Amino acid sequence: MGNIETIERLSLNQITTDKWNLREAVDGCARADIPSIAIWRHKLTELGLAESKKVVQDAGLSVSSLCRGGMFPAATNLERQERIEDNKRAIEEAAELGTDVLVLVCGPAPDKDIDAARKMVAEGIEQIIPFAQEHGIKLGIEPLHPMYAAERSVIVTLNQANTLVEQFKTDAVGVVVDVFHVWWDPDLYNQISRASGKILGYHVSDWIVPTPDLLMGRGMMGDGVIDLRKIRNAVEKAGYKGPIEVEIFNEEIWNRPGDQVLGQIKERYLEFV
Amino acid sequence: MGNIETIERLSLNQITTDKWNLREAVDGCARADIPSIAIWRHKLTELGLAESKKVVQDAGLSVSSLCRGGMFPAATNLERQERIEDNKRAIEEAAELGTDVLVLVCGPAPDKDIDAARKMVAEGIEQIIPFAQEHGIKLGIEPLHPMYAAERSVIVTLNQANTLVEQFKTDAVGVVVDVFHVWWDPDLYNQISRASGKILGYHVSDWIVPTPDLLMGRGMMGDGVIDLRKIRNAVEKAGYKGPIEVEIFNEEIWNRPGDQVLGQIKERYLEFV
Numbered sequence: 001m002g003n004i005e006t007i008e009r010l011s012l013n014q015i016t017t018d019k020w021n022l023r024e025a026v027d028g029c030a031r032a033d034i035p036s037i038a039i040w041r042h043k044l045t046e047l048g049l050a051e052s053k054k055v056v057q058d059a060g061l062s063v064s065s066l067c068r069g070g071m072f073p074a075a076t077n078l079e080r081q082e083r084i085e086d087n088k089r090a091i092e093e094a095a096e097l098g099t100d101v102l103v104l105v106c107g108p109a110p111d112k113d114i115d116a117a118r119k120m121v122a123e124g125i126e127q128i129i130p131f132a133q134e135h136g137i138k139l140g141i142e143p144l145h146p147m148y149a150a151e152r153s154v155i156v157t158l159n160q161a162n163t164l165v166e167q168f169k170t171d172a173v174g175v176v177v178d179v180f181h182v183w184w185d186p187d188l189y190n191q192i193s194r195a196s197g198k199i200l201g202y203h204v205s206d207w208i209v210p211t212p213d214l215l216m217g218r219g220m221m222g223d224g225v226i227d228l229r230k231i232r233n234a235v236e237k238a239g240y241k242g243p244i245e246v247e248i249f250n251e252e253i254w255n256r257p258g259d260q261v262l263g264q265i266k267e268r269y270l271e272f273v
Numbered sequence: 274m275g276n277i278e279t280i281e282r283l284s285l286n287q288i289t290t291d292k293w294n295l296r297e298a299v300d301g302c303a304r305a306d307i308p309s310i311a312i313w314r315h316k317l318t319e320l321g322l323a324e325s326k327k328v329v330q331d332a333g334l335s336v337s338s339l340c341r342g343g344m345f346p347a348a349t350n351l352e353r354q355e356r357i358e359d360n361k362r363a364i365e366e367a368a369e370l371g372t373d374v375l376v377l378v379c380g381p382a383p384d385k386d387i388d389a390a391r392k393m394v395a396e397g398i399e400q401i402i403p404f405a406q407e408h409g410i411k412l413g414i415e416p417l418h419p420m421y422a423a424e425r426s427v428i429v430t431l432n433q434a435n436t437l438v439e440q441f442k443t444d445a446v447g448v449v450v451d452v453f454h455v456w457w458d459p460d461l462y463n464q465i466s467r468a469s470g471k472i473l474g475y476h477v478s479d480w481i482v483p484t485p486d487l488l489m490g491r492g493m494m495g496d497g498v499i500d501l502r503k504i505r506n507a508v509e510k511a512g513y514k515g516p517i518e519v520e521i522f523n524e525e526i527w528n529r530p531g532d533q534v535l536g537q538i539k540e541r542y543l544e545f546v
Contacts, residue, residue, distance in 0.1 A: 112500040118459070147420040149457035150482045150498045160459050184422035186391070186433050209423045211487055225423045227385040 003270060004232075004244075010269050011036035011064035013203065013247035014043055017258040021046045023055050024258065030059045032262040038065045038245045039097060041090060053097055063099035064243035065140065065176075065201055066090065071107035072124030073117035073154065080120060083107075087128045095135040101200050102132070103140045103176055106155040108148075117154045122164060125173065133172045140200035141165065142176035145184075147214055158182055158191035165198050177235055178203035178247065180218055183226045192234040199240040204228060204273050205248045218248045220264060222272040232273055244273060276543060277505075277517075283542050284309035284337035286476065286520035287316055290531040294319045296328050297531065303332045305535040311338045311518045312370060314363060326370055336372035337516035338413065338449075338474050339363065344380035345397030346390035346427065353393060356380075360401045368408040374473050375405070376413045376449055379428040381421075390427045395437060398446065406445045413473035414438065415449035418457075420487055431455055431464035438471050450508055451476035451520065453491055456499045465507040472513040477501060477546050478521045491521045493537060495545040505546055517546060 012034050014025050022043050029037055037056065044052050056063060069090040074080045087102075094102045104125070109117030125139060132139050141161040144153035155161055161175040175195050180203070182188055192199075206224030211217045221228055232244075246265050253261055285307050287298050295316050302310055310329065317325050329336060342363040347353045360375075367375045377398070382390030398412060405412050414434040417426035428434055434448040448468050453476070455461055465472075479497030484490045494501055505517070519538050526534055 109498070112498055114457070114498075114500070145419065146457040147418065147484070147487070150480050150484065156457055157459060184387070184419040184429055186430060207423050211420070211423065214420070214484055214487055214490075217487075225382070225385055225387075227387070 004273055005270070007033065007266055007269060008035060009242070009244050010034050010266065011038055011243040011245045012262065012265070013038040013067070013245040014040050015067070016246055016248045016253065016265070017261055018254045020258050022052050023047060026055050026059045026061060028258050028262055029061055031259065032266060034262060034266070036062045036064045036243050038067060038247070039063055039099075040067045041093065044093065049093055049096055056097065063097045064245055065101040065103050066094040066097060066099055068103045068105045069128070069139070070104040070153070073107050073109050073120040075110040080124065084124060084127050087124070088131050091128065091132050091135050091137045094137045100136060100138055101140050101176075102137050103142050103201065105142060105144065106153045108151050109154055114149070114154050118160070121155060122167065125164065126168065129168060129170060129172050133170070138171070138200050139173045140176035141173065142178060142201075143181055145181040157185060157187070158195065159187060162191055162194050162198070165195070174198040174200035176201035176203065177231075179226050179228060179231050180205045180207060183207060183231065188231070189234050192231070192238050196238040199235060199238055201242065201245060202232070202235050202240055203245045203247045205246065216249050216251050218250050220248060220253065221246070221268040228272050244269070277546055278543070280306065280539055280542060281308060282515070282517050283307055283539070284311055284516040284518045285535065285538070286311040286340070286518040287313050288340070289519055289521045289526065289538070290534055291527045293531050295325050296320060299328050299332045299334060301531050301535055302334055304532065305539060307535060307539070309335045309337045309516050311340060311520070312336055312372075313340045314366065317366065322366055322369055329370065335516075336370045337518055338374040338376050339367040339370060339372055341376045341378045342401070342412070343377035343426070346380050346382050346393040348383040353397065357397060357400050360397070361404050364401065364405050364408050364410045367410045373409060373411055374413050375410050376415050376474065378415060378417065379426045381424050382427055387422070387427050391433070394428060395440065398437065399441065402441060402443060402445050406443070411444070411473050412446045413449035414446065415451060415474075416454055418454040430458060430460070431468065432460060435464055435467050435471070438468070447471040447473035449474040449476065450504075452499050452501060452504050453478045453480060456480060456504065461504070462507050465504070465511050469511040472508060472511055474515065474518060475505070475508050475513055476518045476520045478519065489522050489524050491523050493521060493526065494519070494541040501545050517542070
């Protein structure tokens with residue numbers, strides 16, 4: 001398989017233009033003919049949910065996913081129950097916005113017992129599945145890079161995410177593949193194949209060298225070492241034909257004019273993704 | 274298994290007191306009754322190999338390992354051959370210094386083909402095994418954290434290291450387990466068990482939160498989230514009773530007086546490792 005020839009599957013993950021509020025990001029996508037956007041929950045507070053939905057609909061954009069649910073492990077049962085409630089709010093918001101995917105960033109351990117935290121993740125997902133099903137929302141487990149194991153997610157490999165998905169035996173749960181998080185994995189292509197029919201999202205960026213920062217060090221596609229085309233081909237072979245989100249945490253990119261960033265995203269998407 | 278009761282297995286990995294040259298590090302260990310040191314090759318250039326050896330021997334220290342060989346992948350055959358020659362020099366230096374372990378940091382890919390680079394690592398190790406055997410040196414494959422996959426090592430899991438070791442079918446090759454690199458791995462305890470009889474070194478530090486930096490963000494034992502005792506118990510159950518190296522890359526620790534750092538290392542070693 002070769003180049004992608006159009007941008008019809010391209011989605012702007014809103015964090016890539018973090019300086020823009022939702023209205024500005026939607027307007028930017030409209031100007032750039034980018035058909036889809038992934039929305040972050042903390043950005044919804046700027047306009048409120050109803051107005052956010054209206055802004056997106058009026059522009060004719062589709063919503064590829066809502067970021068994020070998850071964050072299941074916590075020290076006490078009460079706290080874990082609060083996380084469940086928050087996930088239910090996220091599911092409602094996703095449904096209201098008209099996307100069918102809630103991305104799950106599963107959360108770090110509350111203490112040194114990472115195995116126990118992994119069990120809390122499984123229990124948390126299990127608890128929200130019925131609510132997700134009622135709202136027509138699919139839960140996308142996104143394994144994060146192991147360097148985030150202590151602060152963001154004890155789910156750090158696609159293998160783990162696949163094992164969780166298989167455990168639940170429902171179409172309401174799948175995986176999200178983000179190249180930045182999984183490119184290093186010696187078992188990557190086996191695990192993508194294993195995820196066939198269960199991939200709910202595909203995120204691109206690049207791993208730049210030298211890597212400037214753990215969180216803010218992602219690069220524009222083509223600027224780094226990830227074999228993007230090879231991974232996309234594998235993801236497509238596994239049956240995924242949905243939106244491809246560009247999700248880049250990078251201070252330097254955030255500081256550039258958004259329209260310029262969107263222009264470069266389109267070029268790099270067609271050339272490298 | 275409980276606390277370690279003495280410091281007889283404690284080794285100072287020289288990088289932990291990076292501001293000290295080898296003579297100062299050796300004197301520091303002697304003052305602190307730390308019986309063993311791990312030496313870095315770039316530190317040997319300060320005194321030269323012969324004088325370095327004399328300084329260590331005169332202080333009665335043993336050398337737990339030499340850091341580092343490896344760095345096998347390269348774009349051309351000529352470059353790869355140069356890396357092999359450099360590894361042979363490292364083996365000679367290790368033998369001269371009286372250690373039996375050369376730590377291998379296997380190197381990054383020269384391009385986007387990480388699988389090809391992994392093959393180059395296997396070929397590189399295979400080429401230096403006979404030379405290592407002649408010199409009585411064991412090659413310790415150290416998987417690095419996946420966040421170093423692009424810059425330091427395409428070998429990022431203990432699973433990969435174990436697979437390489439089993440492939441070579443010789444006691445001249447084993448693995449080095451560093452908690453900082455492997456603590457996040459969902460398959461860690463299986464892989465430590467699989468490495469039984471093949472563990473050539475054990476390194477400790479901690480993973481601190483928030484993590485300040487990719488390279489310089491390691492913490493003192495007890496300051497982070499790693500369950501050090503659980504991992505040591507697993508490593509001992511797998512038959513490893515050798516030196517335990519404290520290896521910390523951290524600017525703040527480097528800037529403290531070395532004797533103070535060594536004092537804290539001893540306390541933390543007895544309390545947390």
